[in-house]
Structure formats: C-alpha cells, structure tokens
Amino acid sequence: xxxxxxxxxxxxxxxxxxxxxxxxxxxxxxxxxxxxxxxxxxxxxxxxxxxxxxxxxxxxxxxxxxxxxxxxxxxxxxxxxxxxxxxxxxxxxxxxxxxxxxxxxxxxxxxxxxxxxxxxxxxxxxxxxxxxxxxxxxxxxxxxxxxxxxxxxxxxxxxxxxxxxxxxxxxxxxxxxxxxxxxxxxxxxxxxxxxxxxxxxxxxxxxxxxxxxxxxxxxxxxxxxxxxxxxxxxxxxxxxxxxxxxxxxxxxxxxxxxxxxxxxxxxxxxxxxxxxxxxxxxxxxxxxxxxxxxxxxxxxxxxxxxxxxxxxxxxxxxxxxxxxxxxxxxxxxxxxxxxxxxxxxxxxxxxxxxxxxxxxxxxxxxxxxxxxxxxxxxxxxxxxxxxxxxxxxxxxxxxxxxxxxxxxxxxxxxxxxxxxxxxxxxxxxxxxxxxxxxxxxxxxxxxxxxxxxxxxxxxxxxxxxxxxxxxxxxxxxxxxxxxxxxxxxxxxxxxxxxxxxxxxx
Numbered sequence: 001x002x003x004x005x006x007x008x009x010x011x012x013x014x015x016x017x018x019x020x021x022x023x024x025x026x027x028x029x030x031x032x033x034x035x036x037x038x039x040x041x042x043x044x045x046x047x048x049x050x051x052x053x054x055x056x057x058x059x060x061x062x063x064x065x066x067x068x069x070x071x072x073x074x075x076x077x078x079x080x081x082x083x084x085x086x087x088x089x090x091x092x093x094x095x096x097x098x099x100x101x102x103x104x105x106x107x108x109x110x111x112x113x114x115x116x117x118x119x120x121x122x123x124x125x126x127x128x129x130x131x132x133x134x135x136x137x138x139x140x141x142x143x144x145x146x147x148x149x150x151x152x153x154x155x156x157x158x159x160x161x162x163x164x165x166x167x168x169x170x171x172x173x174x175x176x177x178x179x180x181x182x183x184x185x186x187x188x189x190x191x192x193x194x195x196x197x198x199x200x201x202x203x204x205x206x207x208x209x210x211x212x213x214x215x216x217x218x219x220x221x222x223x224x225x226x227x228x229x230x231x232x233x234x235x236x237x238x239x240x241x242x243x244x245x246x247x248x249x250x251x252x253x254x255x256x257x258x259x260x261x262x263x264x265x266x267x268x269x270x271x272x273x274x275x276x277x278x279x280x281x282x283x284x285x286x287x288x289x290x291x292x293x294x295x296x297x298x299x300x301x302x303x304x305x306x307x308x309x310x311x312x313x314x315x316x317x318x319x320x321x322x323x324x325x326x327x328x329x330x331x332x333x334x335x336x337x338x339x340x341x342x343x344x345x346x347x348x349x350x351x352x353x354x355x356x357x358x359x360x361x362x363x364x365x366x367x368x369x370x371x372x373x374x375x376x377x378x379x380x381x382x383x384x385x386x387x388x389x390x391x392x393x394x395x396x397x398x399x400x401x402x403x404x405x406x407x408x409x410x411x412x413x414x415x416x417x418x419x420x421x422x423x424x425x426x427x428x429x430x431x432x433x434x435x436x437x438x439x440x441x442x443x444x445x446x447x448x449x450x451x452x453x454x455x456x457x458x459x460x461x462x463x464x465x466x467x468x469x470x471x472x473x474x475x476x477x478x479x480x481x482x483x484x485x486x487x488x489x490x491x492x493x494x495x496x497x498x499x500x501x502x503x504x505x
Contacts, residue, residue, distance in 0.1 A: 007032040007067055007196050008053065008084070008165050014061035015048055017407065020399050022048040025062070026222045028215050030165060033194040035187060035210050037201070037229075039241050040217035041411075041439040046200050049217070050167050053198070054086035055079030067164075077106070083164035087154040087171060095143035100125040102142055103157050128156035131189070133182050148179030155186055166190065167198040170437055172206060184210055202439050204234050216240035238440055252451055252473055252491075258289030260326065261459040262428045267320035269302075269309045279305040281484040283320075287428065287459040292450060294474030295463045298503050302483035303463045304347055307430045311344045312337045324427065338367060343421030345414075347432040347463075353417040356406035360398050361387035363405055363416050368423040390419035394449065411442030418449065428459045435469065447473050467496045479503050 008030040015023040023045045030036050038046050051057045053064070055073030064071050066082060073079040076086065093102050100121045109124075111117040125138035134152035142150060151171060158166050172180050187197055187210055201207060207214075211229040214237060215222070224240055226232045269280035280302045287293050297303045309318045315332040322331050329340050337344070346352035354363050364387045365372045372382040387401040394415040398408055405413055414434065421429060431450070435443040450473055453460050464470050470477055477494050479487035479502035487502025 005031045009065040009068075010049070010053065010062065011065065012062040013049065013052060013064075015045075015052060015057060017399070022220055023052075023060070024220045026217065026220070027062075028222055028225075030196050030198055031213070032164075032196050033191050034212040035191065035197040035199055037199045037207050037211040037214050038217060039200075039207070039214055039237055041241055041409075041441045044217040044241070044439075045220040046217055047169060050086060050169055050198065050200065053079075053165075054084055054167055056086075080161050080163070083162065084167070085158035085161060085163040085165070086167040086169070087151065087158070088169050091147070091150045091154055093142045093150055093153060096141060098139045098141055099129070099136070099145075099153050099156075100138040102153060103128065103160055124160070125156065128159050129153075131159055132156050132186050146175075146179075148175040148182070151175060151179075151183065152186075163195060165196045165198060167200075169200045170202070171199070172201060172203060180206070202437065202443075204237055204440065207237070208232070208234075214240060241440065252292070252447075252475070253455070255290060255455060257291050257475070258457060260286050261289045261324065262287040262461075263323040263326075264310065265321045265323075267306065267309060267318065267322075269305055269314055269318050272317065278302075278483045280309055280318075281482075283480075283485055285478055285485070285488075287461060289457045289459055290454045291476065292454050292460045292462060292474045294470040294477040295461065295480060296465075296467065296470050296477060296499055296503060297480035301480040301503065303480055304432055305483075306480070307344060307432050307461070307463060310337075311342060311430060338424055341425075341427035342430065343367070343424055343426035343428070344430040345417050345421060345432060345434055347436065349410075349413055349417050353420075354405045354413060357404060359402045359404055360391070360396070360408070360416055361401040364390055364419045364423060367420050371423065386423055387419075390415075390422065394419055395445070409438075409442075411438040411445070414438060414442070414446065418446075422453075426458065428461065429453055430461045430463075432463045433465065434462065435464070435466070443469075467499060470499070471496070 006029045010026060010028050013023050013026045026045065026049060040046050048057070052060050055076045055078050058072065058074050071082060103125050104121050109117040109121050122138040129136065129138065132152040132155045134149055134156065136145070136149065142153065145153065171183060190197060199210065208229065213229055214226040214232060216224045218241065226236060226240065263286040265284045267280055267283045268278055271277040271279055283306060295303050308314060310322065310331065312331045312333045322329055324340050331337050331340065350356060361383050365383045369378070372379055372386060374382065384401060390396065391398065391401060396415045397412050405416055408416065435446050450460055450462065462474060471494060475491055477489045477499060478485055479499055481503050489498060
C-alpha cells in the first residue's frame with residue numbers, strides 16, 4: 001500500500017558481512033521532494049544502507065518498497081532504471097571519455113543506420129549540463145574537469161534517467177565553497193521537481209542549510225528521526241549520532257615544548273610547466289618537540305604541495321634547506337624522509353595512504369618492512385604482532401587484522417594510516433586533512449591521538465581546511481596564501497577572523 005508522501009521505504013533491512021552485522025533490522029522512510037539526511041558515526045551503517053537502496057548489494061534481509069511496491073534491485077543499473085541514482089563519494093566516471101560518453105555509457109543512442117548518434121547525445125548532454133550549472137562542452141574529457149564539475153556530471157546522469165530518488169554520499173568532501181553553493185542550488189531545483197534527496201555528510205553545519213529531516217543510525221540500527229530540521233540543533237544531531245552529549249569535544253592540553261626538532265628555510269617549488277609561478281614560494285618555519293603546528297589556507301594556497309615537497313615527492317624541482325634536530329639533511333626521496341624520521345598521512349587516504357585491497361595487517365607494516373623481515377623474508381608472525389599492537393592502541397574497529405581495508409569505515413581507515421606511520425617511530429609527523437570525511441566522534445579520537453603524539457615528543461604538522469579544528473588542536477598556526485606564508489599566530493592570539501584575513505590577503 002502506498003503511504004502519503006513516502007516514495008521509498010526500507011523495512012527491517014539486515015546485512016551481515018563475515019564477522020560483523022552492518023545493519024540490524026533497519027527501517028526508514030524516504031519522503032518525496034524532501035532532503036532526507038542520514039547521520040551517524042563512521043561504521044554506523046550509512047554507506048551499507050545506501051548501497052542496498054541503490055542496488056550495489058542485492059543480497060540482504062528485509063524489504064524495499066518503491067512507491068508502495070516491493071522491489072529488489074539486482075545491480076545499480078536495475079535501480080537506476082526504476083528511478084534510484086547514487087552519487088558516490090568516489091565518483092564513478094571514466095576519465096578518458098567525454099562527458100557525453102560517460103552520461104550515455106551502456107545506453108548509447110543510435111541513428112536509423114545503427115550508428116552512434118553523437119549529435120543527439122551531445123545535444124541532450126548540453127541540456128542536462130545546463131540544468132546542473134555545468135558550463136563546459138559536452139565533448140570535454142572528464143579528466144579535464146574539476147572534482148566539482150565531475151560531480152555535476154554525475155547529477156546530469158541522474159537527470160537523464162529522470163531519477164525519483166538521488167542518493168548523495170559525502171558530496172561536499174572535496175569541492176570548493178563556490179561549488180557547494182552550486183550543489184545546494186541544484187538540490188533546491190530537484191526538490192521543486194519533487195525529486196527525493198538522500199544525503200550523507202559529516203559536515204554538520206552545512207546540513208542545516210538543506211535538510212528537511214534527519215534520520216539517525218548508530219551501530220547498524222535505526223535510532224530515531226528529527227522530522228522538522230528547523231527545530232534541530234547541532235547538539236541534537238550529535239545525540240542522534242552517538243547517543244550522548246559531547247560537550248567541548250576537544251581541548252588541547254597545555255604542555256611545555258622541547259627543543260627544535262624540524263626547521264625549513266626558503267622552501268620553494270616552481271610550477272612544473274610555468275617556471276615563473278610557484279606552488280610553494282620561499283617558505284620558512286620551525287617546529288619544536290611536542291608542538292602541534294597548524295597550516296591553514298584556502299584551496300590552492302600550496303599547503304599539500306608544501307608537505308609533499310618536505311617529504312621528498314618533488315625532489316627534482318624543489319629548493320631550500322631542511323634541518324632535523326639542528327642537522328642539515330638532504331630529503332631527495334620518500335625513503336630519505338622516512339629514514340630521517342618523517343611520516344606523512346596524506347590528504348586522500350584511499351588513493352595515497354592505503355592499499356585498499358590488502359588486509360589491515362599488511363597496510364600497518366607497509367612503511368616499516370625492515371621491522372617485520374626475518375632472514376630477508378617477510379615474517380607473517382611479526383606483521384601480525386605489529387598490527388595487533390596498533391589495533392589495540394588506536395582502537396581500530398575491524399572484524400580481524402585480515403579484513404581488507406576497503407571494508408573499514410573512514411575513521412578506522414584513517415587509524416590504519418596513522419598506525420602505518422607510527423610503526424616507523426617518526427620524529428616529525430605530517431597530517432594532511434586528518435579528519436576529512438570522518439564523523440564527529442572519530443574526529444574527537446583523532447584529536448586526542450594528535451595530543452598524545454605531541455606528549456610523546458613528536459613534532460606534529462597539521463594541514464586543515466576547518467578553522468575550528470585548527471584553533472582547537474594547534475599550539476601555533478601558520479597561514480598560507482598564494483603559495484607563501486601570509487601570517488603566523490600563537491594559539492592565544494588566533495581568531496577565525498584574523499586567520500581568514502591572513503588567508504585572503
């Protein structure tokens with residue numbers, strides 16, 4: 001029976017993997033023409049539920065009802081044909097095909113002679129791109145697009161199928177503020193067409209701009225809803241996610257700092273194709289033992305490029321001098337960086353920090369193979385022991401150390417990356433956006449670990465795009481703008497206004 005306003009209904013959905021129940025009798029309603037926001041910690045079951053709703057997982061317990069009728073999707077194409085589209089956090093486009101070819105992939109149009117009708121496909125694509133405010137030719141290669149534009153192409157694909165339900169998993173995690181505004185306008189337009197949006201994000205502040213209602217998942221169970229988003233507060237959402245109040249999520253411990261552990265002078269990295277421009281321009285700073293030094297800047301400021309340069313990833317182009325514990329060192333490769341006591345947790349943990357298809361224990365030992373070798377061969381027992389230590393210390397939630405990293409939640413994947421570098425016993429730890437794409441509770445755990453690293457005497461360098469995070473976890477803050485340092489603040493003197501003013505100066 002069709003219920004008023006409900007377009008998609010999940011009833012007692014249960015999904016089990018080896019050693020873990022990801023969803024336990026979850027029942028939710030998705031309302032027509034509304035933004036239905038799913039909130040929950042990493043590991044709560046949000047992504048698993050979305051994969052069931054969109055046909056990625058066809059095998060599960062329970063029932064799906066679409067407009068009152070039972071459905072069971074065998075694959076995403078089947079779900080799409082019935083009006084349910086999903087836009088994954090990792091976009092599923094083929095980079096070396098055109099926008100038009102991506103949109104019509106697997107459903108190409110042919111003319112009366114049985115030939116591909118490129119003219120018609122390009123014309124339809126042009127109209128779809130206009131609807132999602134993507135102003136580039138339909139023939140443009142996807143590899144030439146920014147992440148935000150690729151996301152708009154995914155939206156256009158959903159519009160081609162006249163989707164009734166569009167699922168968005170962390171859609172703003174890698175796009176600019178301007179692109180977020182475009183996305184929100186598209187969502188508002190879809191709502192007017194009575195398209196339902198299912199939206200997942202850990203950025204609580206942005207949810208209040210677009211949400212009509214909230215659905216809470218916790219430990220694989222549905223724990224409640226807030227039907228009127230206008231009456232909800234951030235504390236309400238946190239309670240829905242973690243089942244308790246989290247006040248003052250993090251306050252960094254004050255502690256005396258040690259001697260200088262790291263210093264750089266005149267670090268520069270020219271643009272690879274335009275030598276008159278710099279990705280990093282004459283950057284100098286120092287870092288003490290036990291200090292957490294933050295680097296803030298807007299997109300394109302050169303923060304990630306700075307960390308990569310210091311870590312030996314651009315040795316053929318970089319210039320400048322690096323000192324560790326007062327001694328000048330040559331960092332001409334990643335191996336040099338590791339040997340000299342440096343570790344880098346990269347911005348994109350899935351692409352650059354982990355081998356997702358490999359088990360947890362292999363990833364933990366990956367940067368420290370010498371420690372787990374026996375007579376020139378990898379010793380599984382030593383690898384296992386190393387992994388067990390960090391699974392326990394960092395409280396990594398995994399069915400076993402043999403679980404593939406791709407099956408872990410984002411927060412637990414990040415802990416595996418941290419473990420990999422901690423196993424090398426570094427003196428200096430670089431953290432590039434360490435809490436991107438993880439929930440509020442997992443963020444708090446990462447903050448406490450950063451504090452612990454500092455207490456152990458590490459020098460910690462943190463790049464973050466989140467001003468409240470930088471202000472909460474750092475002793476000192478460097479601001480970058482246009483590839484150079486534009487400001488420096490002690491914790492007691494820093495405010496959001498002063499930091500932002502330095503970033504845009």
